[in-house]
Amino acid sequence: MDWAVIPRNLHFLLGGLVLTFELAAFSLAGGFLLGILMGLGRLSSRKWIYYSATLYVNFFRSLPLILVIFWFYFMVPFIIGRPLGDFFSAIVAFIAFEASYFAEIFRGGIQSIPQGQVMAAYSTGLGYFSTMRHIVLPQALRNMVPTIVTQCVIIFQDTSLAYVIGLKEFLRRTSLVDARELRSLELYLFAGLVYLIFCSIGTIASRRLEKRQVQIRR
């Protein structure tokens, strides 16, 4: 074993980790917002909204992420006539994909809020959006925090798939270093450790939040 390979390439590897975090942050923010809209759409009483949102959610949930990434990378330039760029097309693919998962998380969270809360809000003259924004979503989000944190961990891991379109995120850079230095064992153990640390932080946070909620509910 020659662990010196890690410090020798640390700068390069950490650059990839930054990109990984960027990918995860954009995917999370975009997927979250689009997910709220799709989740609300899944609960809409207007048929065309309901069916559009349901189609979207079921469509993306039945595809492997890697295929979605390829699609946006190869098909979108074909449709709009110019390349999107690796980073941008990866982000769009992640957002589109993660939104379908967030949509189902939101739908469940919103449905967990008793109908009486909505009626109380409506009966004071609040409209649909005010009721969602001030009454339903704050309560639903609070219930959903552990699930959302878990989903963040999943997104963080999912970003490694961006290597398929040549994006030099953390895992991709690890393999590039390996190609040069031929130190697979050390490098991939190190990569595993990095993922393990960050994902464990997320998982532990999620557990803690869950426990705290159980206590609050009592």
Add this chain to the structure above:
Amino acid sequence: MIEISNMSKWYGDFQVLKDITEEIKPGQTVVVCGPSGSGKSTLLRCINGLEPFQEGQIIVDGVSVGDPSTNLYKLRTEIGMVFQRFELYPHMTAIQNITLAPIKVRSKPKKEAEDKAMELLQRVGIPEKAHEFPANLSGGQQQRVAIARSLAMEPKIMMFDEPTSALDPEMIKEVLDVMIALSKGGMTMIVVTHEMGFAREVSDEIIFMDEGMIVERGSDISFFQNPKNPRTKEFLDKILL
């Protein structure tokens, strides 16, 4: 103030309200009673447009509730509603519960809304609970906050759906007292309740519902003394024990 004529409602194939006709004049308090499942809650929800109905007409303060062009959001600001399970927003303090709609719907300045809320909390007897969360209030206190929340929109009509039936006995009176004061102050009220003492004291009319129909109505004395319908008698015997 409220005119309901030949109103019927179905949930799918199930007819939940049958040919309801009722008139409530400004300042009147009407008590609605009847067994569980007879359609009392549904009737209230039809009056403020929370539920659609299929036949007949409901006119509230000159506005037709069933008319598709009616702005139901505006209509609902005129009709306060109080629920059996209070339905306070658990993530907001008492005063935030009360000021939310005046600020968001009426665009009142925050300060003004809070002053008004404090005045209302005074009126329902718990100004010291303004900054408590609902979880830290007793049932009776929560229900009084809920009444204040409805009153904050300065409605012309107040509807109560079994406001005391989820309360421990010792808290019923504090809520009824607030309602009695409101009624005597001239508020137009529809109250679903089985508190016959309340009905005796303030109601102008009592209606008895069974299986979606109004089967008996009367001013209190005739209602209690000689119910015409055997179901009414049976029901009254049960609740007046």
